[in-house]
Amino acid sequence: MEIICRDRGSGYGAVASAAAPQAQQVADRWHLFENASAAFLVAVRSEMPCLRCTLAPTGPLDPATLTRAERIQWDGAQLLEALNLQIIDRAGQGVPIKAVARTTGVSRNTIRKILRGQRHHTFRTRQSSLDAWWLTLEAE
Known part of the structure; x- marks a missing residue:
């Protein structure tokens, strides 16, 4: 054998x-x-952080090319985008934040984030606690 x-x-x-x-x-x-x-x-x-940066969409996405899971995320992102635009439009018309919160069902803090431009991501990637140190860690 x-x-x-x-x-x-x-x-x-x-x-x-x-x-x-x-x-x-x-x-x-x-x-x-x-x-x-x-x-x-x-x-x-x-290598996921590098892959996410490399594969991040640079232009408009074609929903037909997405996987089923990505399509579900895309549809949700489109609803959020529409809600964000509605909130920005109402705030631009002078409607108080409290009234916008009442009509949309979104918290006042979230509305403030939207108006400051801090909530505007289609395919978000979670932040790592190591992101701030990534370049230092890569150099070592």
């Missing part, structure tokens, strides 16, 4: 070594794919 394809558990390795000490032990196909996919996910997760 030259090659033993086995599970990666240590018990299997000990038994395989005792039964055929001259045989080379290799992982089975499932474990090879499992290890490769785990390594891939670790690599992608570590």
